[in-house]
Amino acid sequence: MPKNVVLLYDKLMLSHDTGQLHPERPDRLYAIQDALRCAEVPGVRWQAPKPATRKQIERIHTCDHVDQIEAFRGRAGRLDADTPLSEDSVAAAYLAAGAAIDAVDVVHKNPSESAFALVRPPGHHAERDQAMGFCLFNNIAVAAAHAVDTLGYKRVLVIDWDVHHGNGTHYSFYDRREVMVFNTHRYPFYPGTGQAKETGISNGAGYTVNVPLPPGMGDGDYKHAFETVLEPIADAYEPDLVLVSAGFDSHRLDPLGGMEVTSEGFGGLCTMVQRIADKHADGRLALILEGGYSLEGLSQSVLKCVEVLAGTPYEIDDEPSENGYAAIVRARRQLRMYWNV
Template sequence: MGRTGLVYHPAYLDHDMGAGHPESPNRLRAIMQRLEQSGTVARLIRIEPRKAEEEWITQVHTHGYVATLSQHVPTNGRVSLDPDTSMSPGSLTAAYLAAGGVLAAVDAIVAKQVDHVFCAVRPPGHHAEAGRAMGFCLFNNVAIAARYVQKKHGLSRILIVDWDVHHGNGTQHSFEDDPSVLFFSTHQYPHYPGTGRATERGKGAGKGFTINVPMEAGGGDDEYRAIFRKSLVPAADDFNPEFVIISAGFDAHKDDPLASMGLTEDGYADLTGIVAGIAKRHAKGRILSSLEGGYNLTALSASVDRHIQALLDS
């Protein structure tokens, strides 16, 4: 039985992109309510997030981008950053606390206070590029966490598993020329953001350390399990990661309104178990899981609950 932590902060609810936007504060409200009702939350060790220091954010993002965000925080209403992404008065504080939440989680894992942590954070991160917001994302939380693991804690080989239904373009671009980070992504294709072809395998010294598995609409639990076992496990075993990060999007669920895949809660639990096996073999069980997408509140909250239960049982 593993010791699992939870990162959450009420300020994450203050990021509000408007009525009707799928990436809403209600996502976290639904998750926290489900964890309370199921009793799962009582089994978790709470980890308090902090605001991420700019020195760690700028390991991934440009100083100019960070300054631009600060300059555009509205005093009321919303400021649009891209067609899908905007900031409300509380958005930047939430983003700093989201990035800082994953950093606090890394610290707790490395200090052996916990084996793994689920970060119930927003805004999500995997679409955010070095110099721009994109696809509901401001700061790339998992990319920032990976660099923090390496440069703060001296663990060099990082595996990032991104099972969000949308390809994690920002994360891929952060590490595509870096052989110290193995990036593995399953995603519906063709679909937003349009990247993630199987031929995208990295660049230069990082060639071969990006693994994209584009999937046709409709793929369900059996297909995902087979891909993870046949593609992820051998690559990860060869890579021998010292730390594992999951970009935990739950929008490949069969009931999600923004995609057309067929995963169930059972499928997410099984994928969690496969990744946990990799972490146990190579990374002393260390797993950081950070929330990305998932927009049907019932499916999202139930899937997160099963994901965390699978971590607890690993």
Template sequence: MRRRLASVQTGATIVSGVLVASDERMGAHDPTPGHPESPRRLHAMQEAVATLPAGRVTPIACEPAAADTLSLVHERSYVDWMLALDDTRRQLDPDTAIGPGSVPAARLAAGAALAVTRRIVEGPARRGVAIVRPPGHHAEPDRAMGFCLFNNVAVAAAAARAELRCERVLIIDWDVHHGNGTQHAFETRADVLFCSTHRTNFYPGTGDASETGHGPGRGYTVNAPLPLGADDALIGAVYRELITPIADAYRPDLVLVSAGFDAHADDPLGGLRMTDDGFASLCGLVRDIADRHADGRVALVTEGGYDPATLARCVTRCIDVLAGGEPPPWPEPDDDAAPAIAEYVRRLRRIHATTWVFPSHGPS
């Protein structure tokens, strides 16, 4: 990545543009030929970002995450076990395998999320993207799962709390799959608010709307399971009418995004119908939350998305929005669909009304 983007990096003091952390070595994770989570995904995103106008992005270096940092989220025994598997081949679960290059790639993926998070917290740059693989949000504290080895966004959030003096971290997970690992890492805590939209009755099977957190974390897990075929209008309503009011009440001082693009209509696995414009609008909504509460500090960490061309388009659209571009307006639902969407949002609001107060206008 540093080499691919060298033409736009003219000096170490550049702080303008969107910070982008990535690394060629994440492409070395390729244990199963034909696997949908392929190196092509990474290369498509990197090559697309390299075509952006000079000044739009600022590449930053990343280092492999240290064992101590990974252990902020993962059990130390799991971290040590995984690091000891370096340079070996092993099937970790039915979907997840490692080979030579996989463990360094996973450490770099977490390291890229950390690098962007550290830089935007320290400033003066305020917006960043970690273009990474393997993805992270299914990785549990004690095991790999669903293509994920270490939970990149969770490690970044935990480090922001433990090491960077952030007090309230909002994680938005817009990947089509539920971020089970991230939820489980933080579901007993109020200092990290986890909000996820994902397809219902789909891998990994968690993320029911009734899962709202436990103990001190009760109310700080927000799940919006979406029906097959959900489109920009429905997803936009969830973000505008449910997640935005909760985020505004929470007032995060850092916003992180598990930015999968497998809810796109062109994705071969996801089954939802988001568009390029929908992701740009969604990124704009998240950017605006960060602007209102977090001094603009927002970082996207890539997750799933299995059509490389779609990934490339959506990542660059999001970077344009993070750089200050005007996102397209959300589409209004069709008259036929509007009542059902309003009722769906009302039902979700009722679940969370014990913790959060919603504005009286709109669905109630």
């Protein structure tokens, strides 16, 4: 069924200047805009986001962390070896988190609309008290906390298909069940977390799901992980809102990821996620951009996902590889004490 798609974007996020040689660069958003504007997908509307407030950010991050980021407002610097800042980076970070919140608000007010927050800096590596891996604030975690704390959602499913483990999101909700975090990622790989045995603690035990994968995984492997792990768990959890940490660095053209997912494959994954949202959450689905460093792979994959959100599904026909199948079986074994997988 055709749906409207709201794209949250502001050109200030182009002014987060990480330097000529950095993979997380403004050209990423230029390439996405070019692809979307050329394709003219029906039902797409661009919307300028509001910056997040300090109070919204502090639902996830410590006061000290926010102070540390604020100290760089209007000036260049470096938070860690991978995370350089320019004069506008702090303002861009507040807008990126605000865009993720606005994406949730869009689908909350009107489930017949989907949203995609086209943001940088990305967020899923940012922990409570630490910026890392190109990320200042954890945009999707801030948005999920907004959904639970102010909009009253009871079961938010966060799906992270970026090639890197979303450690920041994983730890943000490690002891909470109102937000379930499903991560599939290359392992061992940066940032080093995300083994299948990391399943959450106390009230959140079982509500963190990790499917670590070896390098070289393609569309069929990701499809198999979604079919045999994500879908049965989502059917049991019955999310009332679905959010995606949409990173595209597992694309076959990506210079960092070492995976083999195609642009159409991302369309297929997005279709599977849309079906979960339709089945359980009245269609409420918002995507938040994370990584993806091949301009071609990134922009074409975002386009495929936007087409899916607008009502054109993609199907993956590939079977899993032997290595992928074995890795997914190992992850399922760890999860069986909580879920029928």
